[in-house]
Amino acid sequence: MPDGAQPVLDVRGLKTVFRTRAGEIHAVNDVSFALQSGELLGVVGESGSGKSVTMMSLLGLLPMPPAEVRAGKVLLNGQDILHLPPDQLRRVRGAKVGFVFQDPMTSLNPVFSVGMQIMEPLKKHLGMGRAQAESRAVELLELVGIPDARARLYSFPHQFSGGMRQRVMIAIALACNPDVLIADEPTTALDVTIQAQILELVKELRQKLGMAIIWITHDLGVIAGIADRVMVMYGGQVVEQAPVKELFANPQHPYTRALLLTIPKITGEREARLKVIEGQPPIMLGAPNACPFRARCEYRHAACDATNPPRRAVDGQPVGLGHDVACHWHAPARTEVAHA
Amino acid sequence: MLNYVLRRLLIAIPTLILISLVIFFLVDLAPGSPASEIPLTVPPDVREKIMESLGVNQPVWVRYGLWMKQFFYVEPLYGIDAMFGTDLAQGAPRLISYSSRVPVFQYIGERLPQTLTVIGTAYVLAVLIAIPIGIYSAYRQYSWFDQIGTFVAMIGFSVPTFFTGLLLIIVFTVNLHWFPSIYNTSLSVTDWASFKTQVQQMTLPVITLALFNAAEISRYTRSSMLENLAQDYVRTARAKGMGERTVVLKHVLRNSLIPVVTVIALGIPTVFGGAIITEQVFKINGIGAALIGAIQVNDLPVVQTIAFLTAILIVLFNLVADILYGLLDPRIRYD
Numbered sequence: 212m213p214d215g216a217q218p219v220l221d222v223r224g225l226k227t228v229f230r231t232r233a234g235e236i237h238a239v240n241d242v243s244f245a246l247q248s249g250e251l252l253g254v255v256g257e258s259g260s261g262k263s264v265t266m267m268s269l270l271g272l273l274p275m276p277p278a279e280v281r282a283g284k285v286l287l288n289g290q291d292i293l294h295l296p297p298d299q300l301r302r303v304r305g306a307k308v309g310f311v312f313q314d315p316m317t318s319l320n321p322v323f324s325v326g327m328q329i330m331e332p333l334k335k336h337l338g339m340g341r342a343q344a345e346s347r348a349v350e351l352l353e354l355v356g357i358p359d360a361r362a363r364l365y366s367f368p369h370q371f372s373g374g375m376r377q378r379v380m381i382a383i384a385l386a387c388n389p390d391v392l393i394a395d396e397p398t399t400a401l402d403v404t405i406q407a408q409i410l411e412l413v414k415e416l417r418q419k420l421g422m423a424i425i426w427i428t429h430d431l432g433v434i435a436g437i438a439d440r441v442m443v444m445y446g447g448q449v450v451e452q453a454p455v456k457e458l459f460a461n462p463q464h465p466y467t468r469a470l471l472l473t474i475p476k477i478t479g480e481r482e483a484r485l486k487v488i489e490g491q492p493p494i495m496l497g498a499p500n501a502c503p504f505r506a507r508c509e510y511r512h513a514a515c516d517a518t519n520p521p522r523r524a525v526d527g528q529p530v531g532l533g534h535d536v537a538c539h540w541h542a543p544a545r546t547e548v549a550h551a
Numbered sequence: 552m553l554n555y556v557l558r559r560l561l562i563a564i565p566t567l568i569l570i571s572l573v574i575f576f577l578v579d580l581a582p583g584s585p586a587s588e589i590p591l592t593v594p595p596d597v598r599e600k601i602m603e604s605l606g607v608n609q610p611v612w613v614r615y616g617l618w619m620k621q622f623f624y625v626e627p628l629y630g631i632d633a634m635f636g637t638d639l640a641q642g643a644p645r646l647i648s649y650s651s652r653v654p655v656f657q658y659i660g661e662r663l664p665q666t667l668t669v670i671g672t673a674y675v676l677a678v679l680i681a682i683p684i685g686i687y688s689a690y691r692q693y694s695w696f697d698q699i700g701t702f703v704a705m706i707g708f709s710v711p712t713f714f715t716g717l718l719l720i721i722v723f724t725v726n727l728h729w730f731p732s733i734y735n736t737s738l739s740v741t742d743w744a745s746f747k748t749q750v751q752q753m754t755l756p757v758i759t760l761a762l763f764n765a766a767e768i769s770r771y772t773r774s775s776m777l778e779n780l781a782q783d784y785v786r787t788a789r790a791k792g793m794g795e796r797t798v799v800l801k802h803v804l805r806n807s808l809i810p811v812v813t814v815i816a817l818g819i820p821t822v823f824g825g826a827i828i829t830e831q832v833f834k835i836n837g838i839g840a841a842l843i844g845a846i847q848v849n850d851l852p853v854v855q856t857i858a859f860l861t862a863i864l865i866v867l868f869n870l871v872a873d874i875l876y877g878l879l880d881p882r883i884r885y886d
């Protein structure tokens with residue numbers, strides 16, 4: 212990370228709530244992070260931790276109501292996009308920020324050809340004519356590794372396999388050369404070998420095109436392989452954030468530590484058995500005035516019920532740039548952890 | 552595709568034969584005979600001659616065979632003759648109405664235009680207003696517009712047309728004197744004034760029928776739109792930066808229309824059934840009125856023919872609906 216350079220994407224104090232009959236659900240609570248150009252930020256956290264809602268909030272993609280983005284700033288290349296009027300926001304979506312969603316089987320429109328769906332943003336954002344958009348679409352399909360691209364341009368989504376459809380989704384997201392690509396669990400719905408292929412593809416595309424990527428996943432194993440930095444989310448909050456090596460070597464938050472124990476180790480000593488994190492993820496009803504993880508935390512003490520821990524630096528660098536954690540408990544020094 | 556259509560048409564043949572049998576024998580079994588319409592003062596031997604000339608005395612199988620032959624062979628020949636001035640039919644005996652003694656098809660031909668003008672206009676109007684209402688109701692679910700729409704649709708759907716028709720007559724004819732309640736069939740549109748009269752006399756029956764059909768179609772459109780608005784591909788379209796107009800009227804509507812078009816196509820033949828009552832209420836001299844009149848005087852050929860034509864329409868529009876489905880949905884394959 213080049214210090215001092217302006218990040219491509221700078222999110223500060225983002226807060227999103229859902230208004231429901233039962234009350235307000237604080238799905239995203241004071242989330243801040245920055246994405247440097249060319250960086251790959253991994254976002255992990257179990258189901259319901261607010262990963263998708265965070266990313267959709269950035270671009271106003273949540274249904275409002277019930278959602279409401281209550282506070283925060285989202286600076287894209289220095290410009291706050293959170294409060295843009297709808298038509299200007301649309302010029303950001305798909306053009307500056309590309310989105311790939313979880314389920315490729317349902318994310319494409321079944322009645323339009325894939326070519327048409329790729330050409331749509333090209334025509335809208337880049338003002339391309341039909342012929343130009345067509346050849347660019349072929350180029351994109353070739354880029355994401357679809358053989359015989361020109362012949363398949365006017366095929367329909369149902370004529371493609373799941374992995375191929377996810378490639379098409381990636382082609383759509385990349386169509387206008389975005390500065391940021393947000394991939395929300397892009398491989399979760401695919402089987403393992405296809406997952407690996409898509410991962411390889413993204414690594415390769417990243418080298419070729421050099422955009423910044425946010426990669427959301429449940430799977431810390433995937434993160435270890437591709438991310439530069441990791442952000443761990445729990446209960447709508449960032450609980451820990453660090454460069455990938457640092458996080459794996461020196462996890463601070465009890466939740467992160469528990470998560471790391473849940474991945475099977477292929478190298479080195481085997482865990483006796485995979486650890487399961489006991490308890491249920493919280494339903495974020497009511498104001499978040501205490502640590503969201505406290506109910507499941509083995510280090511819980513009085514402070515955890517009294518205040519929601521703020522993020523604090525672990526390695527002396529400013530919060531958000533180096534390693535930081537939001538926890539009242541202080542993990543023992545690194546050497547002890549390695550032997551724990 | 553062509554194969555599929557041909558196969559479907561072939562399957563339609565036994566279906567229609569079965570329907571024709573049921574229609575013919577059921578109507579034939581019904582109590583009452585054309586003889587009861589002949590005045591009692593007619594002497595028995597004359598009465599016998601009349602019955603013979605009507606062909607009523609023959610066994611039922613023979614009459615069925617003759618009806619089929621006339622329906623599918625003789626009448627089409629007369630139709631061709633009428634169109635091209637040929638003489639293919641060569642005076643073969645036509646399908647004749649018992650009561651009016653005119654050929655049944657000629658009789659239907661005289662009645663059809665009234666029905667098509669009123670019912671056709673009502674149905675087209677219903678579709679044209681129902682689809683936008685359905686789209687907007689779904690897009691703004693639970694809004695005032697949607698709630699009022701739901702309420703009106705519920706009324707339109709559950710209140711029978713004879714009631715709506717009478718209500719409209721009381722309000723707009725009896726009290727306000729805006730529109731006539733009786734449809735004048737002999738009016739021919741030649742100039743602006745007669746056109747205005749025609750529009751005026753069509754207004755109430757068209758509104759009555761359109762309200763009923765629009766209620767149904769707008770509900771279908773709404774629920775289909777709602778289902779599709781919740782799909783993932785909608786989020787994808789928005790994430791691509793597409794405007795709301797494109798998202799709703801292109802991505803969502805194109806998917807939502809698939810079942811709606813089917814419902815509209817399937818509804819066309821049943822519209823004729825619903826029209827029977829409306830035609831009675833507004834005294835429109837159309838097919839529905841012809842059918843009711845024929846039933847009252849035991850005019851079997853007219854009843855059988857109209858019933859069978861309706862059956863053919865239903866079979867035909869089923870096929871049309873299936874073909875449209877395939878044209879709109881690329882996932883459907885015909886083989």
Ligand SMILES: Nc1ncnc2c1ncn2[C@@H]1O[C@H](COP(=O)(O)OP(=O)(O)OP(=O)(O)O)[C@@H](O)[C@H]1O
Pocket residue numbers: 229231236238256257258259260261262263264265277429494495
């Ligand atoms: N439409 C909604 N109405 C009410 N609450 C919602 C809605 N969508 C999301 N939430 C709340 O937001 C929380 C975060 O959801 P989100 O989809 O961001 O989780 P996630 O981390 O992406 O999980 P997953 O890994 O399953 O995708 C959920 O726990 C849920 O309570």
Ligand SMILES: [Mg+2]
Pocket residue numbers: 262263264395396
């Ligand atoms: Mg998610």
